[in-house]
Amino acid sequence: MRSTQRDKGPSTVIGRAFTLLSAFRPDDTEVSLADLCRRTGISKTTAHRLLHELSTWDAVEQVGRGGWRLGMTMFELGQLAPRQRGLREAAAPFLADLFQATQQTVHLAVPEGTDVVYVQKLHGRGGPEVASRIGGRMPAYCTGVGKAILAFAPPDRLAAVLDAGLARRTPRTVIVPRLLTAELATVREREYAEEHEESTVGIACVAAPIFATEDTPVAAVSITGWANRLDTNRFAPAVRTAALGITRTLRAGHPSP
Template identity: 75%
Template sequence: MQPGPGPSPSKAPPNSVLGRTMALLTAFRPGDTELSLAELTRRTGIPKPTAHRLIAELTTWNVVERTPKGIRLGMALFELGQLAPLQRGLREAAAPFLADLFQATHETVHLAVPDGVDVVYVQKLPGRNGPSVASRIGGRMPAYCTGVGKALLAFAPPGRLGEVVAAGLVRRTPRTVVAPGLLEKDLARIRESGVAVEHEESTVGIACVAAPVLDGSGHAVAAISITGWANRVDTNRLAPAVRTAALGLSRVLRAGTA
């Protein structure tokens, strides 16, 4: 599962100071330990003098740090992320359910939330003998081709599926569903069973089974999944455990908002 790409350098840079600041910060992609100023300007299209000035300001707030070879994201961003109430509360509530799934299966366990047409992973427990899944905490993937994404789409508010289809269904593997009608049928099956199954739709060699975490109105606010080798993981056998964990977390979250 490869996280989504960063901002396109072909786009014109934002006009506002805040917009340009965000463009610089979101230019960092998974695996980027640090970036040179030249690379940041290339990715964002922001003029070098302007980028240099903004980086200097961000450094005083510890949002970024200068290194001998360039710039890296600072500790202040991590600290701010820990203050996000929705994700922090969700992760805390989900912790025992995710831990039970991991101990029972030793496969990779994910917790994800919807964000536009994508899903964002807010927790990951890596499997011990499973595939090296490229998902990461804070990373994102398209909703239409992942187990957690389809679980979220099946129980999404009206209009979400239309937004996903309008954004484009890109074929990531030979098994990716790119026909809107077939995707709609798949989501209908998920609503009936309460679980979503993905077999090599996002990444060749990987399969997963996921279930939605529902709020009081029946809409999915998160999804839990188990991921493993496609030729080894038994999604039918694991489905009840994932479904039970998602139902348990749904009850905990609803009780907390009652």
Template identity: 70%
Template sequence: MTTDGPPNSVIGRALTLLTAFRAGDEELSLAELARRTGVPKPTAHRLLGELAGWGVVERVDGGWRLGMALFELGQRAPGQRSLREAAAPYLSDLFEATHETVHLAVPDGVEVVYVEKLTTRRGPAVGSRVGGRMPAYCTGVGKVLLAFGPPERLAAVVAAGLRRRTPRTVVAPGLLADELARIREQGLAVEHEESTVGIACVAAPVLAGGPHAVAAISITGWANRLDTGRLGPAVRTAALGLSRVLRSTMAE
């Protein structure tokens, strides 16, 4: 990501280099990493060399890619690991019932982070990936997490700007607020070609006892084929099942 300037600390600059990798970036050149982060090329080269010694990044012919050690560290994050484990049977059942791409996502700032994804060959090539990010305001899971989230989250999203990604993206704050109110009432969010042309999805919130959603479950498919009205109840059932498990776990 592009910033006004790199952090002053070594740790800050190293983390800036790591977070410069975006969804779909298999590898980045040193020049591109320096451009995205503002870290001078000599400094970036030195830091990447140290990170490579820890296995956090790897040197490849085209530049650099994230290393396996980073993936292994992510797997040790207890919150998301336990969420994925609890969600596994519900996501699997939803996948078998719909034969569409299934996502599990959590909120992080003005974006959503995908923590699980089950993919079907018959569906479109969705740009999401486990560990990847998407904007909250134009994705099904994101809109659910905004609708069932604290007001500060929506305020931050609006303040960051609602960029038009497709002709259908909602970029007016008032219209987005009206849609989120309907989502709270219906318990489902529908996205129709707002984040990506040709793709639609339907999502439901995962509630663990509090007023705010801790995660969201969705199914995604071709916009001209996905019947969100028919499949919405299946998504809601999966989200309710996971919600019950999380509530019972917290009560123990």
């Protein structure tokens, strides 16, 4: 008997394939076909066919009797993305210096829509477990790196963030547009941003924007630590120094992000 289930989401083959690939989550060791179908709305017949096609390119690989996970090709392609690669190469020595100077978790993030995506992370010693990961994303409005970027970004980026809504992630998340706008004005004045338990309970963060050839930030750098231990004002000059060093390197002709 022929299945009457219809696919939801994108109508093209490429669209459905990327929908399947995007359905994998950071904590997945493997995902069943049924779970992928539930996450994407794609029928089992279509998903099964696409997964086997993707497996021939090592974009996914089958695990055990029915599980799937991302393949090595996805990792290799990610490393080839010029924007992230150029930025990471320019930032590497400054991130290492910042880590050595502060012993805190160091992040490098880029803007992506209303979010930020982390492209590098150096884990601090003895600090809190931070949910961020390389390739992961967080809302811009409640993170230090996000606010450092939003403060200097064109008005339409902030407008998009506000239109999407400011969801409360912790009791200290700023969810009033007027208050967020006022805070971003302060960030512009002092040229660094702070976060105090706004994205995650127990952590604090200080961040600074990174520029390339224009006045719009291409990224931000930050350090993150325990909220009751990290003196953001004390560490702000070190973070700003790192951001300025990366900016100068980019503007001096390092492969641009």
